[in-house]
Amino acid sequence: MSIRFNFGGDEHIFGEVSEAMSLDSFFIGLSMTNAVKAANIKGVTEICPANASFQIRFNPDLIKPQDLLKELQSMEDAASKSDSVLKTRIIELPVYFQDPWTHETCMRFRERHQDPNSTDLEYSARINGFATIDEFIAAYSGQPWFVSMVGFVAGLPFLYQMVERQKQIQAPKYLRPRTDTPKLTIGHGGCFAAIYSVRGAGGYQMYGVTPAPIYDPTRKVRYLTDEMCLFKPGDIVKFKSVGRDEYDTLLEAIDANTWQPTVHAADFSLTEFNKDMSGTNAKLMELINGR
Amino acid sequence: MAVKVISPGLSTSVQDLGRPGYYHLGIPEGGGMDRFATRIANLLVGNDPGAALLEATFMGPELEFTEAATVAVTGGELPPKVNGEERPTWESFPVKAGDRLSFGYLKGGARAYIAISGGIDVPVVLGSRTTYVLGALGGFEGRVLKAGDELPIGAGSGKAGKSLPANLRRPQISPAELRMLPGLYWHRITEAAGKRFFEDTWKVAPEADRIGYRFRGGAPLEFVEREQPFGAGSDPSNIVDACYPYGSIQVPSGTEPIVLHRDAVSGGGYMMVGVVISADMDLIAQLQPHTPAKFAPVTLDQALAARADNAKLMARAEEYLAG
Numbered sequence: 001m002s003i004r005f006n007f008g009g010d011e012h013i014f015g016e017v018s019e020a021m022s023l024d025s026f027f028i029g030l031s032m033t034n035a036v037k038a039a040n041i042k043g044v045t046e047i048c049p050a051n052a053s054f055q056i057r058f059n060p061d062l063i064k065p066q067d068l069l070k071e072l073q074s075m076e077d078a079a080s081k082s083d084s085v086l087k088t089r090i091i092e093l094p095v096y097f098q099d100p101w102t103h104e105t106c107m108r109f110r111e112r113h114q115d116p117n118s119t120d121l122e123y124s125a126r127i128n129g130f131a132t133i134d135e136f137i138a139a140y141s142g143q144p145w146f147v148s149m150v151g152f153v154a155g156l157p158f159l160y161q162m163v164e165r166q167k168q169i170q171a172p173k174y175l176r177p178r179t180d181t182p183k184l185t186i187g188h189g190g191c192f193a194a195i196y197s198v199r200g201a202g203g204y205q206m207y208g209v210t211p212a213p214i215y216d217p218t219r220k221v222r223y224l225t226d227e228m229c230l231f232k233p234g235d236i237v238k239f240k241s242v243g244r245d246e247y248d249t250l251l252e253a254i255d256a257n258t259w260q261p262t263v264h265a266a267d268f269s270l271t272e273f274n275k276d277m278s279g280t281n282a283k284l285m286e287l288i289n290g291r
Numbered sequence: 292m293a294v295k296v297i298s299p300g301l302s303t304s305v306q307d308l309g310r311p312g313y314y315h316l317g318i319p320e321g322g323g324m325d326r327f328a329t330r331i332a333n334l335l336v337g338n339d340p341g342a343a344l345l346e347a348t349f350m351g352p353e354l355e356f357t358e359a360a361t362v363a364v365t366g367g368e369l370p371p372k373v374n375g376e377e378r379p380t381w382e383s384f385p386v387k388a389g390d391r392l393s394f395g396y397l398k399g400g401a402r403a404y405i406a407i408s409g410g411i412d413v414p415v416v417l418g419s420r421t422t423y424v425l426g427a428l429g430g431f432e433g434r435v436l437k438a439g440d441e442l443p444i445g446a447g448s449g450k451a452g453k454s455l456p457a458n459l460r461r462p463q464i465s466p467a468e469l470r471m472l473p474g475l476y477w478h479r480i481t482e483a484a485g486k487r488f489f490e491d492t493w494k495v496a497p498e499a500d501r502i503g504y505r506f507r508g509g510a511p512l513e514f515v516e517r518e519q520p521f522g523a524g525s526d527p528s529n530i531v532d533a534c535y536p537y538g539s540i541q542v543p544s545g546t547e548p549i550v551l552h553r554d555a556v557s558g559g560g561y562m563m564v565g566v567v568i569s570a571d572m573d574l575i576a577q578l579q580p581h582t583p584a585k586f587a588p589v590t591l592d593q594a595l596a597a598r599a600d601n602a603k604l605m606a607r608a609e610e611y612l613a614g
Contacts (some may be wrong), residue, residue, distance in 0.1 A: 011569050012536035040293050053534065065591060152558055160522075172525050
């Protein structure tokens, strides 16, 4: 695999590890951005890992674009051979699937959807071969997800489910983006889940909401006082399906600022994961369940 | 010292030269969309070029001063008035306690920069006073101004009567020429489509804001056929979600190009045909809806030369104002 480098105007270098999504590509991109960070290159202003690519922003008054490109290319070999072991954490996030708010929004924008006669959940369950919405939700919340990118808007995670490719849930984006998405919506586009950190436009299918804030510019939420954004690339997330009553209880605790998500440190090895996905996932999930 | 907002205008926010370093979290750099006008407005009132000021879009606010100050308005031609009497743009003028600053109709450009001596003293968040409205971060309570807001103003004293002559500013031409470096996913469109992209005259769509500018009126892009890569989505314009550079030109469904600006969304799943060069970002800030515009391809060397020309223009202006 060789990274496709490209200048994005006179201030960015874009590196595409692969056109298709895979955890292997994500890890190479993450190794590259970690190496750039560690190299502390003069003139580099932003280092952004993405799903299967990455982007470096620089000030061309401080470093010649071609010099930076050469430096990045010299890091490629080491990055693609790194052993892909990550000291990370697993976070359990409660999600109220089939909630009234995303449902209302979903109905408001039916004419922008591929199938105006189904809800987003009905449509996604059907095209992915699930007999019922419950089975779809069970698959969605049954196995963990990898945060493979943070962005679009502040603190929004893109999540890639840690299952074999044939088990990956896929769904198209809306034909035309909506002008509204409830805050903290769990959405899905392509093979990615996303959590909308703020209310706003969006094109992903909508499945549910989490009561837990994931971005707090005021830093008042007890688990967001140091970092405004909960997620960073490399985090592992497990959705926990909750009903209305539990959602309301959680919301009260969150409003009182007494709640925080279950988080556990975790070691992740891509090699081991690729050898035994369900075994690796079971061990990861034990960390949060066996508390 | 404070400034009371009597009426907010259409979309007026506190901006400075931005908040770099947080794009990997989806928090954009922000800052005045027209950086030249931002810097000059501040220099005219004796501020640091990166002090916080107001960016007004299409329509000016009405402001009341609690104390005397020096004010300058740059950028788009939005004529300032003090107690109803017109004042020049690109020139500092005094206001007294109780004076009201309002604006006439926009005569050119799209955004005006209103600097007040001392600068707007909202709290610094992540290194900047810039407002990031989507993320409710920074600026005045993380949002555009509302009637009744009171903006704190720092200590400062500018001199009235300082001005920047027109020959030291960059002229606006029509149709606007936006130079861009083709690349990123340029290979996804056919050669004929690439040629048409530069031949067509586009028009700024009404959806044009700090996040991005949408353009209409050119021919839809034809894509090179391929089997979509895993995870990208089924539309030929879809890619596996990637980072979006500032100035990047994405073309959802191949129809309407969107140029991302200072409050860019940091990534997403649409292919980009290239990136508008840094030297032409300010020009976009001053485009009104329906303005004609053309995209022009340049090489990286030409982009760097244009950047150097811009820096020279800025240096000449600064030298003039310091003299």
